[in-house]
Amino acid sequence: MSWLPSLQTETPEAGFELAIKLSRMAVKITQPDDDARNRMRSDYSNNADSLTMASGVVAANFQTVAQANNFWR
Amino acid sequence: MSWLPSLQTETPEAGFELAIKLSRMAVKITQPDDDARNRMRSDYSNNADSLTMASGVVAANFQTVAQANNFWR
Amino acid sequence: MSWLPSLQTETPEAGFELAIKLSRMAVKITQPDDDARNRMRSDYSNNADSLTMASGVVAANFQTVAQANNFWR
Amino acid sequence: MSWLPSLQTETPEAGFELAIKLSRMAVKITQPDDDARNRMRSDYSNNADSLTMASGVVAANFQTVAQANNFWR
Amino acid sequence: MSWLPSLQTETPEAGFELAIKLSRMAVKITQPDDDARNRMRSDYSNNADSLTMASGVVAANFQTVAQANNFWR
Amino acid sequence: MSWLPSLQTETPEAGFELAIKLSRMAVKITQPDDDARNRMRSDYSNNADSLTMASGVVAANFQTVAQANNFWR
Numbered sequence: 001m002s003w004l005p006s007l008q009t010e011t012p013e014a015g016f017e018l019a020i021k022l023s024r025m026a027v028k029i030t031q032p033d034d035d036a037r038n039r040m041r042s043d044y045s046n047n048a049d050s051l052t053m054a055s056g057v058v059a060a061n062f063q064t065v066a067q068a069n070n071f072w073r
Numbered sequence: 074m075s076w077l078p079s080l081q082t083e084t085p086e087a088g089f090e091l092a093i094k095l096s097r098m099a100v101k102i103t104q105p106d107d108d109a110r111n112r113m114r115s116d117y118s119n120n121a122d123s124l125t126m127a128s129g130v131v132a133a134n135f136q137t138v139a140q141a142n143n144f145w146r
Numbered sequence: 147m148s149w150l151p152s153l154q155t156e157t158p159e160a161g162f163e164l165a166i167k168l169s170r171m172a173v174k175i176t177q178p179d180d181d182a183r184n185r186m187r188s189d190y191s192n193n194a195d196s197l198t199m200a201s202g203v204v205a206a207n208f209q210t211v212a213q214a215n216n217f218w219r
Numbered sequence: 220m221s222w223l224p225s226l227q228t229e230t231p232e233a234g235f236e237l238a239i240k241l242s243r244m245a246v247k248i249t250q251p252d253d254d255a256r257n258r259m260r261s262d263y264s265n266n267a268d269s270l271t272m273a274s275g276v277v278a279a280n281f282q283t284v285a286q287a288n289n290f291w292r
Numbered sequence: 293m294s295w296l297p298s299l300q301t302e303t304p305e306a307g308f309e310l311a312i313k314l315s316r317m318a319v320k321i322t323q324p325d326d327d328a329r330n331r332m333r334s335d336y337s338n339n340a341d342s343l344t345m346a347s348g349v350v351a352a353n354f355q356t357v358a359q360a361n362n363f364w365r
Numbered sequence: 366m367s368w369l370p371s372l373q374t375e376t377p378e379a380g381f382e383l384a385i386k387l388s389r390m391a392v393k394i395t396q397p398d399d400d401a402r403n404r405m406r407s408d409y410s411n412n413a414d415s416l417t418m419a420s421g422v423v424a425a426n427f428q429t430v431a432q433a434n435n436f437w438r
Contacts, residue, residue, distance in 0.1 A: 004305040007363050013077040016095070020102060022308070022354065026347035029312060031337045044340035045104045048117035052126045053344045055099035059133035060351035062095065068363035071080050071141035086150040089168070093175060118177045121190035125199045128172035132206035135168065144153050144214035159223040162241070166248060191250045194263035198272045201245035205279035208241065217226050217287035232369040235387070239394060264396045267409035271418045274391035278425035281387065290372050290433035296378040299436050314381070314427065318420035321385060323410045336413035345417045352424035360436035 007068035015069055019062035023054065080141035088142055092135035096127065153214035161215055165208035169200065226287035234288055238281035242273065299360035307361055311354035315346065372433035380434055384427035388419065 003025065009015040031037055044050035066072075076098065082088040104110055117123035139145075149171065155161040177183055190196035212218075222244065228234040250256055263269035285291075295317065301307040323329055336342035358364075368390065374380040396402055409415035431437075 002303060002305045004303075004308055007304055007358065008365070011075060011077075012080055013075045016077055016098070020099065023347050023351065025308070026312065026350040027343045030343055030346050036338060040338070040340040040343070044344070046109060046113070048113040049123055049126060050341055050344065051100045051103055051113070052117070052123065052130060053341060053348070054103050055096050056126070056130045056133060057344060057348045057351050058099040059096065059130050059137070060348060060355065063133065063137045064351070064355045064358050064363075066080065066137050066141060068358060068365070071137075073081070073141070084148060084150075085153055086148045089150055089171070093172065119182060119186070121186040122196055122199060124173045124176055124186070125190070125196065125203060127176050128169050129199070129203045129206060131172040132169065132203050132210070136206065136210045139153065139210050139214060144210075146154070146214070157221060157223075158226055159221045162223055162244070166245065192255060192259070194259040195269055195272060197246045197249055197259070198263070198269065198276060200249050201242050202272070202276045202279060204245040205242065205276050205283070209279065209283045212226065212283050212287060217283075219227070219287070230367060230369075231372055232367045235369055235390070239391065265401060265405070267405040268415055268418060270392045270395055270405070271409070271415065271422060273395050274388050275418070275422045275425060277391040278388065278422050278429070282425065282429045285372065285429050285433060290429075292373070292433070294376060294378045296376075296381055299377055299431065300438070315420050315424065317381070318385065318423040319416045322416055322419050328411060332411070332413040332416070336417070342414055342417065345414060345421070349417060349421045349424050352421060352428065356424070356428045356431050356436075360431060360438070 007065055009065065009069060012066075012069075012072050015065045015072070016058075016062055019058050019065050022061040022065075023057045026057075080138055082138065082142060085139070085142075085145050088138045088145070089131075089135055092131050092138050095134040095138075096130045099130075153211055155211065155215060158212070158215075158218050161211045161218070162204075162208055165204050165211050168207040168211075169203045172203075226284055228284065228288060231285070231288075231291050234284045234291070235277075235281055238277050238284050241280040241284075242276045245276075299357055301357065301361060304358075304361075304364050307357045307364070308350075308354055311350050311357050314353040314357075315349045318349075372430055374430065374434060377431070377434075377437050380430045380437070381423075381427055384423050384430050387426040387430075388422045391422075 009018055027037065044054065082091055100110065155164055228237055246256065263273065301310055319329065374383055
Protein backbone atom coordinates (compact mmCIF):
# COMPACT_ATOMS: atom_id res chain seq x y z
CA MET A 1 0.00 0.00 0.00
CA SER A 2 1.32 3.44 -0.93
CA TRP A 3 1.81 6.04 1.83
CA LEU A 4 0.20 8.49 -0.60
CA PRO A 5 -2.62 6.76 -2.43
CA SER A 6 -4.42 10.00 -3.27
CA LEU A 7 -4.44 13.76 -2.68
CA GLN A 8 -8.21 13.72 -2.21
CA THR A 9 -9.53 13.92 1.34
CA GLU A 10 -13.01 13.95 2.82
CA THR A 11 -12.62 17.21 4.72
CA PRO A 12 -10.41 20.32 4.89
CA GLU A 13 -9.06 19.15 8.25
CA ALA A 14 -8.02 15.80 6.77
CA GLY A 15 -6.39 17.78 3.95
CA PHE A 16 -4.38 19.78 6.46
CA GLU A 17 -3.21 16.58 8.11
CA LEU A 18 -2.15 15.27 4.71
CA ALA A 19 -0.17 18.48 4.17
CA ILE A 20 1.65 17.83 7.44
CA LYS A 21 2.32 14.24 6.35
CA LEU A 22 3.79 15.41 3.04
CA SER A 23 6.04 17.87 4.90
CA ARG A 24 7.31 15.14 7.22
CA MET A 25 7.78 12.52 4.49
CA ALA A 26 10.18 14.81 2.62
CA VAL A 27 12.23 15.06 5.81
CA LYS A 28 12.02 11.30 6.41
CA ILE A 29 13.18 10.48 2.89
CA THR A 30 16.17 12.84 3.30
CA GLN A 31 17.00 11.55 6.79
CA PRO A 32 15.61 7.98 7.10
CA ASP A 33 17.21 7.29 10.50
CA ASP A 34 14.42 7.50 13.11
CA ASP A 35 16.87 8.09 15.97
CA ALA A 36 18.56 10.95 14.14
CA ARG A 37 15.21 12.65 13.51
CA ASN A 38 14.13 12.16 17.13
CA ARG A 39 17.37 13.70 18.41
CA MET A 40 16.59 16.86 16.43
CA ARG A 41 13.00 17.07 17.64
CA SER A 42 13.69 18.96 20.88
CA ASP A 43 15.81 21.46 18.94
CA TYR A 44 13.26 22.62 16.42
CA SER A 45 10.20 22.17 18.60
CA ASN A 46 11.56 24.73 21.04
CA ASN A 47 12.75 27.24 18.48
CA ALA A 48 10.21 29.75 17.23
CA ASP A 49 11.83 30.30 13.84
CA SER A 50 12.14 26.56 13.22
CA LEU A 51 8.45 26.15 13.93
CA THR A 52 7.57 29.07 11.66
CA MET A 53 9.66 27.55 8.86
CA ALA A 54 7.90 24.22 9.36
CA SER A 55 4.54 25.99 9.23
CA GLY A 56 5.60 27.55 5.93
CA VAL A 57 6.28 24.13 4.43
CA VAL A 58 2.87 22.91 5.59
CA ALA A 59 1.29 26.00 4.00
CA ALA A 60 2.90 25.18 0.64
CA ASN A 61 1.75 21.58 0.79
CA PHE A 62 -1.72 22.58 1.98
CA GLN A 63 -2.10 24.80 -1.07
CA THR A 64 -1.43 21.77 -3.29
CA VAL A 65 -3.84 19.54 -1.35
CA ALA A 66 -6.55 22.22 -1.28
CA GLN A 67 -6.29 22.69 -5.05
CA ALA A 68 -6.45 18.92 -5.53
CA ASN A 69 -9.75 18.93 -3.64
CA ASN A 70 -11.11 21.98 -5.41
CA PHE A 71 -10.97 23.64 -1.98
CA TRP A 72 -13.73 21.29 -0.71
CA ARG A 73 -16.28 23.65 -2.20
CA MET B 74 -16.60 19.87 15.63
CA SER B 75 -13.61 20.28 13.34
CA TRP B 76 -11.28 23.26 13.89
CA LEU B 77 -11.38 23.65 10.09
CA PRO B 78 -14.91 22.94 8.88
CA SER B 79 -14.47 24.94 5.66
CA LEU B 80 -12.12 27.26 3.76
CA GLN B 81 -15.05 29.50 2.80
CA THR B 82 -15.47 32.74 4.74
CA GLU B 83 -17.99 35.56 4.54
CA THR B 84 -15.45 38.33 4.03
CA PRO B 85 -11.80 38.87 3.02
CA GLU B 86 -10.98 39.93 6.58
CA ALA B 87 -12.41 36.67 7.95
CA GLY B 88 -10.32 34.88 5.32
CA PHE B 89 -7.19 36.62 6.56
CA GLU B 90 -7.99 35.53 10.11
CA LEU B 91 -8.41 31.97 8.87
CA ALA B 92 -4.98 32.21 7.20
CA ILE B 93 -3.50 33.20 10.56
CA LYS B 94 -5.30 30.30 12.22
CA LEU B 95 -3.89 27.84 9.67
CA SER B 96 -0.38 29.22 10.25
CA ARG B 97 -0.72 28.79 14.02
CA MET B 98 -2.30 25.34 13.86
CA ALA B 99 0.70 23.97 11.96
CA VAL B 100 2.90 25.25 14.79
CA LYS B 101 0.55 23.88 17.45
CA ILE B 102 0.48 20.42 15.87
CA THR B 103 4.30 20.37 15.74
CA GLN B 104 4.66 21.71 19.31
CA PRO B 105 1.45 20.81 21.23
CA ASP B 106 2.76 22.00 24.62
CA ASP B 107 1.07 25.35 25.37
CA ASP B 108 3.73 26.38 27.87
CA ALA B 109 6.53 25.68 25.42
CA ARG B 110 4.85 27.84 22.77
CA ASN B 111 4.21 30.64 25.25
CA ARG B 112 7.86 30.65 26.33
CA MET B 113 8.87 31.29 22.71
CA ARG B 114 6.36 34.07 22.19
CA SER B 115 8.48 36.91 23.58
CA ASP B 116 11.38 35.75 21.40
CA TYR B 117 9.74 35.90 18.03
CA SER B 118 7.36 38.74 18.78
CA ASN B 119 10.32 41.04 19.41
CA ASN B 120 12.42 39.92 16.46
CA ALA B 121 11.77 41.65 13.17
CA ASP B 122 12.91 38.75 10.99
CA SER B 123 10.80 36.26 12.95
CA LEU B 124 7.76 38.45 12.41
CA THR B 125 8.52 38.80 8.70
CA MET B 126 8.86 35.03 8.39
CA ALA B 127 5.53 34.57 10.17
CA SER B 128 3.95 37.10 7.82
CA GLY B 129 5.27 35.07 4.89
CA VAL B 130 3.52 31.95 6.17
CA VAL B 131 0.27 33.88 6.55
CA ALA B 132 0.69 35.15 2.97
CA ALA B 133 1.00 31.59 1.66
CA ASN B 134 -2.07 30.45 3.57
CA PHE B 135 -4.02 33.56 2.59
CA GLN B 136 -3.39 32.76 -1.06
CA THR B 137 -5.01 29.35 -0.53
CA VAL B 138 -7.97 30.80 1.35
CA ALA B 139 -8.47 33.60 -1.17
CA GLN B 140 -8.50 31.09 -4.04
CA ALA B 141 -10.98 28.94 -2.12
CA ASN B 142 -13.30 31.93 -1.93
CA ASN B 143 -12.76 32.95 -5.55
CA PHE B 144 -11.18 36.11 -4.08
CA TRP B 145 -14.60 37.22 -2.70
CA ARG B 146 -15.37 38.70 -6.12
CA MET C 147 -15.46 49.27 8.75
CA SER C 148 -13.18 46.36 7.89
CA TRP C 149 -9.49 47.06 7.30
CA LEU C 150 -9.85 44.67 4.31
CA PRO C 151 -13.21 45.28 2.66
CA SER C 152 -12.09 43.84 -0.69
CA LEU C 153 -9.10 42.50 -2.65
CA GLN C 154 -10.18 44.49 -5.71
CA THR C 155 -8.29 47.68 -6.48
CA GLU C 156 -8.58 50.26 -9.22
CA THR C 157 -4.98 50.02 -10.40
CA PRO C 158 -1.94 47.72 -10.18
CA GLU C 159 -0.16 50.30 -8.01
CA ALA C 160 -3.06 50.32 -5.54
CA GLY C 161 -2.88 46.52 -5.58
CA PHE C 162 0.80 46.67 -4.68
CA GLU C 163 0.01 48.98 -1.77
CA LEU C 164 -2.65 46.53 -0.62
CA ALA C 165 -0.05 43.73 -0.74
CA ILE C 166 2.19 45.81 1.54
CA LYS C 167 -0.77 46.41 3.87
CA LEU C 168 -1.49 42.67 4.06
CA SER C 169 2.18 41.98 4.85
CA ARG C 170 2.18 44.54 7.67
CA MET C 171 -1.17 43.49 9.12
CA ALA C 172 0.08 39.95 9.67
CA VAL C 173 2.98 41.42 11.65
CA LYS C 174 0.66 43.78 13.56
CA ILE C 175 -1.70 40.97 14.53
CA THR C 176 1.25 38.89 15.81
CA GLN C 177 2.83 41.86 17.64
CA PRO C 178 0.04 44.37 18.43
CA ASP C 179 2.25 46.65 20.55
CA ASP C 180 3.05 49.75 18.43
CA ASP C 181 6.11 50.63 20.51
CA ALA C 182 7.55 47.13 20.16
CA ARG C 183 7.16 47.27 16.38
CA ASN C 184 8.69 50.74 16.20
CA ARG C 185 11.72 49.61 18.23
CA MET C 186 12.39 46.91 15.64
CA ARG C 187 12.03 49.26 12.68
CA SER C 188 15.61 50.57 12.68
CA ASP C 189 16.89 46.98 12.85
CA TYR C 190 15.23 45.57 9.80
CA SER C 191 15.17 48.74 7.74
CA ASN C 192 18.98 48.82 7.82
CA ASN C 193 19.55 45.15 7.15
CA ALA C 194 19.63 44.07 3.53
CA ASP C 195 18.47 40.50 4.16
CA SER C 196 15.58 41.68 6.35
CA LEU C 197 14.44 43.98 3.56
CA THR C 198 14.74 41.20 0.98
CA MET C 199 12.68 38.90 3.19
CA ALA C 200 10.04 41.61 3.57
CA SER C 201 10.01 42.08 -0.21
CA GLY C 202 9.41 38.33 -0.56
CA VAL C 203 6.33 38.53 1.64
CA VAL C 204 5.00 41.44 -0.41
CA ALA C 205 5.60 39.39 -3.58
CA ALA C 206 3.52 36.52 -2.21
CA ASN C 207 0.68 38.84 -1.23
CA PHE C 208 0.90 40.74 -4.52
CA GLN C 209 0.41 37.48 -6.39
CA THR C 210 -2.85 36.95 -4.49
CA VAL C 211 -4.05 40.51 -5.07
CA ALA C 212 -3.10 40.44 -8.76
CA GLN C 213 -5.01 37.18 -9.24
CA ALA C 214 -8.01 38.69 -7.43
CA ASN C 215 -7.98 41.53 -9.95
CA ASN C 216 -7.45 39.28 -12.95
CA PHE C 217 -4.11 41.08 -13.30
CA TRP C 218 -5.93 44.35 -14.18
CA ARG C 219 -6.10 43.16 -17.77
CA MET D 220 2.29 58.83 -13.77
CA SER D 221 2.19 55.60 -11.82
CA TRP D 222 5.42 53.62 -11.38
CA LEU D 223 3.29 50.55 -12.15
CA PRO D 224 0.80 51.44 -14.85
CA SER D 225 0.34 47.82 -15.95
CA LEU D 226 1.61 44.26 -15.48
CA GLN D 227 1.54 43.69 -19.24
CA THR D 228 4.85 43.81 -21.08
CA GLU D 229 5.81 43.37 -24.71
CA THR D 230 8.31 40.58 -24.15
CA PRO D 231 9.35 38.01 -21.52
CA GLU D 232 12.59 39.90 -20.95
CA ALA D 233 10.68 43.11 -20.22
CA GLY D 234 8.53 41.06 -17.85
CA PHE D 235 11.62 39.88 -16.01
CA GLU D 236 12.80 43.48 -15.67
CA LEU D 237 9.38 44.39 -14.26
CA ALA D 238 9.71 41.55 -11.73
CA ILE D 239 13.03 43.05 -10.61
CA LYS D 240 11.41 46.47 -10.36
CA LEU D 241 8.59 45.07 -8.18
CA SER D 242 11.16 43.40 -5.91
CA ARG D 243 13.11 46.64 -5.49
CA MET D 244 10.03 48.85 -4.99
CA ALA D 245 8.95 46.76 -1.99
CA VAL D 246 12.39 47.41 -0.48
CA LYS D 247 12.26 51.10 -1.38
CA ILE D 248 8.84 51.56 0.21
CA THR D 249 10.07 49.88 3.41
CA GLN D 250 13.36 51.84 3.44
CA PRO D 251 12.78 55.07 1.49
CA ASP D 252 16.20 56.60 2.38
CA ASP D 253 18.41 56.30 -0.74
CA ASP D 254 21.64 56.61 1.25
CA ALA D 255 20.60 53.85 3.65
CA ARG D 256 19.84 51.50 0.77
CA ASN D 257 23.12 52.35 -0.96
CA ARG D 258 25.10 51.64 2.22
CA MET D 259 23.63 48.12 2.28
CA ARG D 260 24.37 47.46 -1.39
CA SER D 261 27.95 46.27 -0.95
CA ASP D 262 26.82 43.92 1.83
CA TYR D 263 24.24 41.94 -0.04
CA SER D 264 25.83 42.16 -3.48
CA ASN D 265 28.88 40.30 -2.14
CA ASN D 266 27.02 37.68 -0.16
CA ALA D 267 25.93 34.58 -2.04
CA ASP D 268 22.94 33.82 0.19
CA SER D 269 21.69 37.40 0.00
CA LEU D 270 21.82 37.22 -3.78
CA THR D 271 20.02 33.87 -3.79
CA MET D 272 17.31 35.29 -1.53
CA ALA D 273 16.93 38.28 -3.85
CA SER D 274 16.67 35.92 -6.82
CA GLY D 275 13.88 34.08 -4.99
CA VAL D 276 11.89 37.29 -4.62
CA VAL D 277 12.33 38.03 -8.32
CA ALA D 278 11.13 34.49 -9.10
CA ALA D 279 7.94 35.06 -7.10
CA ASN D 280 7.25 38.36 -8.82
CA PHE D 281 8.12 36.94 -12.24
CA GLN D 282 5.50 34.25 -11.74
CA THR D 283 2.89 36.96 -11.20
CA VAL D 284 4.03 38.97 -14.22
CA ALA D 285 4.22 35.89 -16.44
CA GLN D 286 0.67 34.90 -15.47
CA ALA D 287 -0.51 38.44 -16.16
CA ASN D 288 0.89 38.12 -19.67
CA ASN D 289 -0.47 34.63 -20.23
CA PHE D 290 3.19 33.58 -20.41
CA TRP D 291 3.62 35.57 -23.67
CA ARG D 292 2.24 32.57 -25.54
CA MET E 293 17.75 9.58 -22.54
CA SER E 294 16.68 12.70 -20.64
CA TRP E 295 16.70 12.62 -16.83
CA LEU E 296 13.33 14.39 -17.06
CA PRO E 297 11.37 12.93 -19.95
CA SER E 298 8.00 14.00 -18.53
CA LEU E 299 6.25 15.53 -15.52
CA GLN E 300 3.49 12.95 -15.74
CA THR E 301 3.60 10.06 -13.27
CA GLU E 302 1.37 7.06 -12.68
CA THR E 303 0.66 7.77 -9.02
CA PRO E 304 0.86 10.59 -6.45
CA GLU E 305 3.70 8.76 -4.69
CA ALA E 306 5.71 8.59 -7.91
CA GLY E 307 4.99 12.29 -8.32
CA PHE E 308 6.42 12.98 -4.87
CA GLU E 309 9.56 11.05 -5.78
CA LEU E 310 9.87 13.14 -8.94
CA ALA E 311 9.58 16.29 -6.81
CA ILE E 312 12.50 15.06 -4.71
CA LYS E 313 14.48 14.31 -7.87
CA LEU E 314 13.86 17.82 -9.19
CA SER E 315 15.02 19.29 -5.86
CA ARG E 316 18.23 17.24 -5.94
CA MET E 317 18.99 17.87 -9.61
CA ALA E 318 19.04 21.62 -9.04
CA VAL E 319 21.64 21.04 -6.32
CA LYS E 320 23.61 18.65 -8.52
CA ILE E 321 23.72 21.09 -11.42
CA THR E 322 24.99 23.84 -9.09
CA GLN E 323 27.53 21.54 -7.39
CA PRO E 324 28.36 18.72 -9.84
CA ASP E 325 31.16 17.25 -7.69
CA ASP E 326 29.78 14.05 -6.08
CA ASP E 327 32.38 14.08 -3.30
CA ALA E 328 31.61 17.66 -2.39
CA ARG E 329 27.90 16.90 -2.11
CA ASN E 330 28.56 13.78 -0.05
CA ARG E 331 30.76 15.74 2.38
CA MET E 332 27.83 18.07 3.05
CA ARG E 333 25.34 15.27 3.57
CA SER E 334 26.04 14.65 7.26
CA ASP E 335 25.74 18.39 7.91
CA TYR E 336 22.29 19.00 6.57
CA SER E 337 20.86 15.56 7.36
CA ASN E 338 21.46 16.20 11.08
CA ASN E 339 20.23 19.76 11.16
CA ALA E 340 16.50 20.27 11.67
CA ASP E 341 16.31 23.60 9.87
CA SER E 342 18.26 22.27 6.88
CA LEU E 343 15.81 19.39 6.61
CA THR E 344 12.84 21.74 6.89
CA MET E 345 14.29 23.95 4.15
CA ALA E 346 14.78 20.89 1.94
CA SER E 347 11.19 19.84 2.62
CA GLY E 348 10.07 23.30 1.51
CA VAL E 349 11.83 22.89 -1.83
CA VAL E 350 10.19 19.50 -2.32
CA ALA E 351 6.81 21.09 -1.52
CA ALA E 352 7.32 23.71 -4.25
CA ASN E 353 8.31 21.09 -6.80
CA PHE E 354 5.50 18.78 -5.75
CA GLN E 355 3.00 21.54 -6.41
CA THR E 356 4.30 21.77 -9.99
CA VAL E 357 4.23 18.00 -10.49
CA ALA E 358 0.76 17.68 -8.96
CA GLN E 359 -0.59 20.40 -11.26
CA ALA E 360 1.04 18.67 -14.24
CA ASN E 361 -0.87 15.53 -13.35
CA ASN E 362 -4.14 17.34 -12.69
CA PHE E 363 -3.69 16.15 -9.10
CA TRP E 364 -4.18 12.52 -10.20
CA ARG E 365 -7.94 13.10 -9.97
CA MET F 366 18.87 39.01 -29.41
CA SER F 367 17.11 38.77 -26.08
CA TRP F 368 18.51 36.41 -23.43
CA LEU F 369 14.87 35.41 -22.82
CA PRO F 370 13.08 35.26 -26.16
CA SER F 371 10.38 32.89 -24.87
CA LEU F 372 9.28 30.77 -21.92
CA GLN F 373 8.37 27.92 -24.25
CA THR F 374 10.77 25.01 -24.47
CA GLU F 375 10.77 21.77 -26.44
CA THR F 376 11.12 19.46 -23.45
CA PRO F 377 10.74 19.44 -19.64
CA GLU F 378 14.52 19.13 -19.28
CA ALA F 379 15.06 22.24 -21.41
CA GLY F 380 12.45 23.94 -19.23
CA PHE F 381 14.42 23.04 -16.11
CA GLU F 382 17.56 24.51 -17.66
CA LEU F 383 15.64 27.70 -18.42
CA ALA F 384 14.53 27.82 -14.77
CA ILE F 385 18.19 27.66 -13.74
CA LYS F 386 19.03 30.41 -16.23
CA LEU F 387 16.27 32.64 -14.81
CA SER F 388 17.59 32.05 -11.28
CA ARG F 389 21.14 33.00 -12.30
CA MET F 390 20.12 36.03 -14.35
CA ALA F 391 18.42 37.60 -11.33
CA VAL F 392 21.72 37.21 -9.46
CA LYS F 393 23.74 38.54 -12.41
CA ILE F 394 21.55 41.63 -12.76
CA THR F 395 21.94 42.36 -9.02
CA GLN F 396 25.70 41.69 -9.06
CA PRO F 397 26.95 42.26 -12.63
CA ASP F 398 30.66 41.90 -11.74
CA ASP F 399 31.78 38.46 -13.00
CA ASP F 400 34.78 38.34 -10.64
CA ALA F 401 32.63 39.13 -7.61
CA ARG F 402 30.22 36.33 -8.49
CA ASN F 403 33.07 33.87 -9.09
CA ARG F 404 34.62 34.71 -5.71
CA MET F 405 31.36 33.72 -4.01
CA ARG F 406 31.03 30.46 -5.95
CA SER F 407 33.18 28.31 -3.66
CA ASP F 408 31.25 29.62 -0.64
CA TYR F 409 27.77 28.66 -1.66
CA SER F 410 28.68 25.57 -3.67
CA ASN F 411 30.13 23.98 -0.51
CA ASN F 412 27.35 24.99 1.85
CA ALA F 413 24.36 22.68 2.03
CA ASP F 414 21.87 25.37 3.04
CA SER F 415 23.02 27.69 0.27
CA LEU F 416 22.50 24.93 -2.26
CA THR F 417 19.05 24.15 -0.82
CA MET F 418 18.10 27.82 -1.05
CA ALA F 419 19.29 27.93 -4.66
CA SER F 420 17.26 24.81 -5.40
CA GLY F 421 14.22 26.57 -3.96
CA VAL F 422 14.64 29.47 -6.36
CA VAL F 423 14.93 27.06 -9.28
CA ALA F 424 11.73 25.34 -8.07
CA ALA F 425 9.86 28.65 -8.12
CA ASN F 426 11.07 29.49 -11.61
CA PHE F 427 10.42 25.96 -12.86
CA GLN F 428 6.80 26.27 -11.75
CA THR F 429 6.47 29.37 -13.95
CA VAL F 430 8.17 27.72 -16.93
CA ALA F 431 6.14 24.51 -16.55
CA GLN F 432 2.89 26.50 -16.47
CA ALA F 433 4.01 28.43 -19.55
CA ASN F 434 4.43 25.12 -21.36
CA ASN F 435 1.17 23.67 -20.09
CA PHE F 436 3.39 21.13 -18.30
CA TRP F 437 4.48 19.66 -21.68
CA ARG F 438 1.31 17.55 -21.63
